Amino acid sequence: MSTLADILVQGVLLGGLYTISALGLSLVFGVMRLVNLSHGDLMIAAVYLALAFSFGSPEVNAVLLILVAVAFAPIGYALQRLLLNQVLDPDPLRPLLVTFGLSIVLQNLFLLSFSADTQRLRIDALTEAVVSSGAVSFGALDALILVTAIGLAFGLQTIFFHTKLGRRLRAASDDSSTLGLMGLNWRHVFGLASAIAFVVIAIAGLLLALRSNVDPFSGPSRLLVAFEAVIIGGLGSFWGTLLGAMLIGIAQVVAGTIDPGWQSLGGHLVFLVILALRPQGLMPRVAQ
Amino acid sequence: MSIDLKMTVSGCIRVLVAVTAIASLPFVLATANIRLGTEILILLNLAMLWNLLAGYAGLVSVGQQAFVGLGAYATWMALVWFGFPFWIAVAAGALAAGLAASAFAPFLFRLQGATFAIGTWVMAEISLLVIANTSAVGGGAGVSVPARIAREIAPDRAGRESAIFWTALMVALVVLLSSYLLMRSRWGLALTAMRDEPTASEAVGINTRQVAVSIFLAVAVLTGAVGGLILLAKLRITPDSAFSLFDWTAYTIFIVVIGGIGRLEGPIIGTAVFFTLRVLLADFGPVYLIILGVLGIAVMLFAPKGIWGAVQTRTAFSALPVNWPFRSIAIQPNLKIPAEETKQ
Numbered sequence: 250m251s252t253l254a255d256i257l258v259q260g261v262l263l264g265g266l267y268t269i270s271a272l273g274l275s276l277v278f279g280v281m282r283l284v285n286l287s288h289g290d291l292m293i294a295a296v297y298l299a300l301a302f303s304f305g306s307p308e309v310n311a312v313l314l315i316l317v318a319v320a321f322a323p324i325g326y327a328l329q330r331l332l333l334n335q336v337l338d339p340d341p342l343r344p345l346l347v348t349f350g351l352s353i354v355l356q357n358l359f360l361l362s363f364s365a366d367t368q369r370l371r372i373d374a375l376t377e378a379v380v381s382s383g384a385v386s387f388g389a390l391d392a393l394i395l396v397t398a399i400g401l402a403f404g405l406q407t408i409f410f411h412t413k414l415g416r417r418l419r420a421a422s423d424d425s426s427t428l429g430l431m432g433l434n435w436r437h438v439f440g441l442a443s444a445i446a447f448v449v450i451a452i453a454g455l456l457l458a459l460r461s462n463v464d465p466f467s468g469p470s471r472l473l474v475a476f477e478a479v480i481i482g483g484l485g486s487f488w489g490t491l492l493g494a495m496l497i498g499i500a501q502v503v504a505g506t507i508d509p510g511w512q513s514l515g516g517h518l519v520f521l522v523i524l525a526l527r528p529q530g531l532m533p534r535v536a537q
Numbered sequence: 538m539s540i541d542l543k544m545t546v547s548g549c550i551r552v553l554v555a556v557t558a559i560a561s562l563p564f565v566l567a568t569a570n571i572r573l574g575t576e577i578l579i580l581l582n583l584a585m586l587w588n589l590l591a592g593y594a595g596l597v598s599v600g601q602q603a604f605v606g607l608g609a610y611a612t613w614m615a616l617v618w619f620g621f622p623f624w625i626a627v628a629a630g631a632l633a634a635g636l637a638a639s640a641f642a643p644f645l646f647r648l649q650g651a652t653f654a655i656g657t658w659v660m661a662e663i664s665l666l667v668i669a670n671t672s673a674v675g676g677g678a679g680v681s682v683p684a685r686i687a688r689e690i691a692p693d694r695a696g697r698e699s700a701i702f703w704t705a706l707m708v709a710l711v712v713l714l715s716s717y718l719l720m721r722s723r724w725g726l727a728l729t730a731m732r733d734e735p736t737a738s739e740a741v742g743i744n745t746r747q748v749a750v751s752i753f754l755a756v757a758v759l760t761g762a763v764g765g766l767i768l769l770a771k772l773r774i775t776p777d778s779a780f781s782l783f784d785w786t787a788y789t790i791f792i793v794v795i796g797g798i799g800r801l802e803g804p805i806i807g808t809a810v811f812f813t814l815r816v817l818l819a820d821f822g823p824v825y826l827i828i829l830g831v832l833g834i835a836v837m838l839f840a841p842k843g844i845w846g847a848v849q850t851r852t853a854f855s856a857l858p859v860n861w862p863f864r865s866i867a868i869q870p871n872l873k874i875p876a877e878e879t880k881q
Contacts, residue, residue, distance in 0.1 A: 269776050282651065284651040284654065285657070299874040300783050332834075332838075335838055336837065336838070339650065340595070340597075340650070340792075341597050341650045341651035341654055342591060342597050342654075342798070343664035343837050343841065344651075345597060345599070345651070345654060346790060346791075346794055346833055346834075346837050347833075347834050347838070348838050349787065349790070350829075350830040350831065350832075350834040350837070351785075351830065351834065352829070352830075353829065353830035353833075354826075354827050354830035354831060354834075355734070355825050356826075357824070357826045357827045357830070357831055357876075358823075358827065360823045361824075382602060398833070400701045431540075447720060456789065471781075473655075473658055473659065476658075477655070480648075480652055480655060482655075484679055510666075510669070511666075513662070513666055514663065514666045514667070514670070517659050517666070518663075521644055521659070521663075524644055524648070524656070525627075525643075525644060525647070525648060526649040528648065532759035
């Protein structure tokens with residue numbers, strides 16, 4: 250019984266990590282319909298920005314990390330206005346290729362500026378603390394990631410469904426030309442959405458680097474699971490993304506318990522099964 | 538009509554001359570250069586196949602490395618387990634990739650556009666993980682072709698490199714010819730219609746799903762054959778190298794987009810540009826990749842039809858014309874409509 254509880258707890262914690270990597274993508278891909286293949290590399294970019302601010306030292310504090318996350322908002326707005334808005338297209342090829350080009354450029358810029366060494370961030374009080382309750386115990390950082398993930402999902406869902414920006418964003422997602430007729434500039438609306446998404450992306454990258462090592466090429470490995478979570482959760486729903494990420498996390502831990510080699514495969518199989526049963530995703534909010 | 542025929546004949550002659558010249562290369566080149574030639578042909582093949590998929594059928598896949606890897610592993614099995622001659626082994630690779638594609642197709646074709654692309658990537662990851670967890674094919678460590686079997690292709694190294702080069706050239710011709718014939722057929726017209734306006738083409742009676750699935754399967758089969766070639770050229774594969782997203786799909790996409798997507802000439806131009814850049818910038822490592830990335834972004838932003846598309850808009854020249862006769866008629870001034878048609 251305790252092993253079952255343990256598997257569930259580990260699965261949910263892993264799901265929390267996947268949720269946090271997927272939420273930014275959920276906004277960009279689920280709502281703006283932009284296939285951002287550089288999503289993972291942007292997460293890693295936040296880590297290198299933090300390292301640059303701390304002059305290369307992995308010892309960081311919360312204030313620095315918050316500064317990095319806030320600094321990502323204008324970067325997101327600028328990138329959306331200058332580059333990504335130009336390639337929004339029902340045909341996925343243009344965004345796919347431009348963001349893939351961006352991904353390669355970022356990875357090699359990291360490599361040139363910071364070498365291929367693995368890096369990580371440390372806040373000692375957080376990184377080493379362990380929470381135990383009864384039969385299960387887990388790291389305080391994992392718990393923080395899970396709580397942050399749930400908090401961000403709630404925050405994004407609230408912004409998206411209960412604020413003026415969210416209403417404009419939903420309108421832009423459904424029909425950007427009609428939004429223009431209403432006197433609103435969808436380019437600006439998408440810029441703001443991207444600014445929010447980039448803050449979430451930075452938070453995800455920084456928490457990831459507190460948890461494990463990253464190197465210039467760590468980005469893409471985070472990407473596929475994030476896409477899977479967004480797709481099976483249903484486009485346009487942040488709770489859906491959380492649910493999708495949890496299912497993938499739990500499936501991976503279960504498969505990994507049976508045979509460590511099958512861990513990733515377990516997540517992919519859940520993706521295929523849900524796709525076969527519900528191609529529109531578990532909680533879709535935006536029409537396909 | 539006569540203009541079109543002339544263009545076709547001169548196109549055929551151009552291709553024939555080029556093929557004869559390329560096929561005789563192994564007689565004059567050093568072994569290392571034949572090897573480079575094989576590498577170029579392999580990437581050209583993958584680019585032409587991806588172009589068929591994305592440029593004509595509108596199916597943007599980022600998971601073609603699934604078929605490269607499965608084709609390579611199936612070719613290895615046919616060579617080493619069953620002792621087949623190498624060209625039958627390559628055909629076995631093609632068959633295996635086709636079977637895998639038909640198993641994945643029912644899932645993938647529930648997805649559209651961008652989600653289809655992500656679905657193909659998941660397909661490639663699943664294929665990689667299954668192979669990497671199968672100890673009979675070496676697991677994560679991979680497999681190699683024993684020297685004894687490599688000698689059966691040709692006794693010496695130069696002979697083997699030439700044999701693989703010619704096989705790669707043959708696959709290239711099959712791909713080019715079938716793309717060409719396909720584009721000149723009713724199916725080609727259906728594909729173009731589907732790419733440009735899926736709803737309208739469905740409304741005029743084109744079964745878009747059936748056409749798209751057939752193209753997907755055919756491209757997978759040929760991509761599997763290229764995987765077999767890759768095994769023969771490398772003689773040693775690991776799951777990571779055989780299923781490499783970078784080597785077999787990302788570079789391919791760059792080649793097609795830079796050269797000109799949706800044009801038969803595009804992949805050829807793109808491959809030339811890609812290898813020229815690689816030779817010129819070989820010593821710069823990361824800088825080379827940054828330049829490639831920036832070039833890809835710039836082409837997508839400023840010349841979405843690629844280099845060949847830009848050339849065509851300026852000169853109206855087509856090395857491999859697949860235009861329909863009415864195009865040539867349409868540009869003739871003072872066109873008279875035939876008498877019997879006006880009567881009706």
